[in-house]
Amino acid sequence: MNPEEQPSSKKTLWIGLGIFFFLLLAGGLVWYFWGGGNTGGVTKLFPFSPSSGEDVPQTDTDRHEIGGDSNGDSGLVAADRLFRQLSLKPVAGAYALKRDGEQYVRFIEKETGHAYEIPLAGGVAEQLTNTTIPRIAIADWALGGNAVLLRYLEEDRYTGRETIKTHLARLNLSSALSSDDVGGLTLDFLPDNIVALSVSPDGKSLFYIIKKDGAAVGSVVNVATKATKEVFRSPFTEWLPQFLNNGSILLSTKPSGAVPGYSYVYDPKTKALNRLVREKDGLTALANASGSRVLYGENVAGNAILNSYDPKGFPGDEGTVFYENIIPINTLPEKCAWLSDNMRVLCGAFNLTPTGLIPDLWYQGRISFNDTFWLANTTSGDVTYLSDPKEETGQTFDVANPLLSEDGAYFIFTNKKDGMLWSMRLPQQVGPETSDTIPEGLSPEELKDAQGSLQAPQ
């Protein structure tokens, strides 16, 4: 090498090394401030790298982590995404709570009966309990998420006869939340063959129905003390109960699309049975927590029509009062969740009612819906289009068991197509002061167009 070239090459080398270390330092700073850090024990070195959607399980067998921050899309963190998958296995029931200032969801895995908890803003799910009970069909939460009713079928191996088993399970979480330990469940049995069950909104009581001597016998249980009292008896047995905050119970007849149904409010103290809704084909109903308003669905000429009922009435023109108000979206009340104002609901709604008996075909699993998400005002009947999950995630949802997070910022639901638990971050317009309204009388497709959606509905 020419001696005059040596200084030049050294200079180049130093420049190259300088650039290299600079990039290394910059990368380190980025990782430190915005990287994964220690999320539940899994340290993410490249937090923005796409993943397959599954976190690598911990080798520590005491913890099984699912969920995670990345779902295989562009690498957006959980807080930025509209939809987020919360579970990787089918879920029996979920509960939203606030703990240490953060929003969480607890859920029960169907296959194992294990309880998990996942933060809604981001992070992986943590296993809370390791008491294994397979084949959980339904999980109803109580006592602020510290107790859960686990319901499953026990089959006689010789006769094939099935018995409905119900556990009242208390979560033993003294150390699980603050360490890597996993707690367990303390189990109490409720009677066999409970045909219907509802937990009160405050989680302190539950109401269940069993059949005895051809009658429906309803009892209220104090979840904390397990004190049980029979409060209801009826020769008619096909009831679907919903326990309300004031201690009364909404009792609706089991629906079929071509059979008139009825909804009542039963007061266990006075034994009064007050009819709210009468003779609606395919009637399904969902009251707000206080019972001041009921969302109900009925079949009218093959269409699933959603209505709201208020026993005090809605003010009409010229001083008239009417008691029922049509909500112009096609859905079933059980695909909706009431907001805390007890006036608005968030729903997964389908565009067209399929042919056949609704809700029978849906309950039998013969049809599945592809829902879009809507906000509805049960007073005015106004509806607001929120989102189409097909556009956001590339997949479709059939909303079941919906609920809202404790702060009302997330809509949490099970996708009936595969049993997975999902959350949808709610846009600001859902807040009480910014609700958008659009003209009444438009079909869901027209409403979607009014919102500027580019994709034709399914």
Added chain:
Amino acid sequence: MKSRNIILGVTMTIGIFFVPNIALGALDLVTFSTNPQTPGPNQPVTVSIQSYAIDLNSSRITWYVDKEAVADGVAEKSIRTETKGFGKTVTINVVIVDAGGARFDKEFLLHPIEIDLLWEADTYTPPFYKGKALPTYKSVVKATAIPRMYSTADDPALFFYEWTINRIQGVGKGLGKGGALIPMKYAGSPVPTTVKVSDPNVEGSARSVTQNILAVEPTVLFYEQAPLLGTVFDRALTGTANTEGTTFRVRATPYFFSNDNMANGELVYTWQKDGATVAVGLNPNSLELGKAGTATQSSKVGLTIQNRSRILQKAGGQVTINFSQE
């Protein structure tokens, strides 16, 4: 003269016996009806009058509700009013003056009454199924009347019930007899069921409601029965279903077959796999399929279920399970 006396006598006799009867008959033939037939408390209701003896279309009719005039005019045959709460009565008076000037007064006591006629079929649906069990051929349906005349907490045992099933009156009646068993007919044939409820201590308190109960055909649906998930009732297997496993258990659910026959083992399950009849184990409602080798494989499964006691309760179905390549 004698003949004229006879005619006069006959005419007077007819007049004495029939004119009052016609007048009385006119009063009896003024009837009231309400829409709805059994209005609840504090509900708007239309009250109407009908008559076969008086031409109401040419009569001046005046309505009073609790002694207050609310409507007055020719052919004013109905009014809109509202019931009060349970235990309270609205007194409706109607004054009818026909074209000939004859006047008729009629009173009607409007009080709320709710009679709901609920029914349930003793047919099978799977545990946790939220829908209604539907009736099928010769299944038994239990009807229950829920009346409320004076309060929402009325004791149903205090009322008198008369049941008419399939137009046969007096099928069941009695004090506190608030339920009836109804044998169903063929699928598609409605069974009209009426219950008349009255307070035995109050004359004219009887009200009726009717429901037409329709039988359907039973149906069999297939579901996956997974070892840890249990039976996946959320998703019925229709047409074809794909699996990545090497075994797959198909569970058949016989919707709306009579429960008593199921409990007594009177349902006959005939399974077929790829066209050949297969034997099942102790529990006939499921069939386990297995895959031979690692290549893709399809198994076509068929099933018919026959109720030996109620022979028109029969259903069948088929599904194809595709095992993927390993």
